[in-house]
Amino acid sequence: MPKMHLLTPGPVELVDPIRLSQSQEMIYHRGPEIRALISEIVADLKADFNADHCFLVTGSGTAGLEMAYACLTKPTDKSLVLTNGTFGDKLAALSKVYCSTEVFAQPLGKGWSLERAKEIIDNSDAQVFGLVYNETSTGVLNDAKSICRYAKSKGMVTILDCISAWAAAPLDLKDFSVDFAVTGSQKALGAAPGIAIVAFTEEMMLRAESIAARSFYLDMKKYKKDMQNNQTPTTPAVSVLFSVRAAIDYIKSKGGFEAHRRKHQLAAEKSRKFVESIGYKVFAEPGFYSPTITGFILENADAIRKELREKFNLVTARDFGELQGRFFRICHIGNFDDAHLDYAFDCIRKVLGK
Ligand SMILES: Cc1ncc(COP(=O)(O)O)c(C=O)c1O
Secondary structure (H helix, E strand, C coil), X not given: CCCCEEECCCCCCCCHHHHHHCCCCCCXXXXXXXXHHHHHHHHHHHHHHCCCEXXXXXXXXXXXXXXXXXXXXXXXXXXXXXXXXXXXXXXHHHHHHHCEEXXXXXXXXXXXXXXXXXXHHHCCCCCEEEEECEECCCCEECCHHHHHHHHHHCCCEEEEECCCCECCECCCHHHHCCXXXXXXXXXXXXXXXXXXXXXXXXXXXXXXXXXXXXXXXXXXHHHHHHHXXXXXXXXXXXXXXXHHXXXXXXXXXXXXXXXXXXXXXXXXXXXXXXXXXXXCCECCCCCCECCCEEEEECCCHHHHHHHHHXXXXXXXXXXXXXXXXXXXXXXXXXXXXXXXXXXXXXXXXXXXXX
């Protein structure tokens, strides 16, 4: 297979040390090697999230969201979900599996600010609050910090889908008043897909201990017991964990998580300038720009994607729902560097004749 250049929101391209880490010898998932591996990863993740607990769950990011709702809600609870795109809608649909759910939406491209959310939160009797930090389908970053702080001050449990935001946008659980945050290995971390990372407060562990989990596989109580011993209740995706370890090491070798976030911020600015330079308008409302995704309306987007793939081996992400076939996303997430982005911009210019 020829080398493909991924300009996708995840899985992302793997740099060699991360890619090759997956081919090392297998280890037993109950031995000292896995305990060392998990304890190192968890220490780094807990520090960056400022979390009391961090579990590594084998599954995609959605498994982490499912863990939150299965373990932190009772069937009699109500959950409030704010959405502004496909992934907010999916979070709302997931929430509905576990409890009654009220959903409020912003038009696509518009962000959730505290000003827009405040009255909804004031009028809600929900116990649980759910929000997507970075709406990947449109490239809109919601003001998770102000909104979660406010929802928490009203007594709600705050669940944040930061799947395409963590390690690219700022997030400190205690500072943001986020109770439970979820991301995935294949996103800004830049590892292979297959591990959901959940980070949460001690208060949430106590809450989970007082509620009957509505999942066998994702029971936080079982996880706690095994994670105390740096193991997981069931067999983890060991090779993906190797890549998670390698991805953290790679980030550290480039200056650490703050530098990684800065890299995303700069790439987002560069991508917005590029979009304007070829005569398009960034879709996200100013003030809500995403550090990982820059989107714009592009008629005939499917044909453009096809040409980019066939002529330049540049793989770009599909679009969704209302924007189907007329939206284009430049994804600057994970292991990319300037050369990678410049190659993508050059290919896009050629195909668009700009
Ligand atoms: C914001 C957001 N939430 C949820 C998901 C679903 O994640 P996964 O496919 O890892 O389950 C994604 C995937 O792109 C996402 O970007």
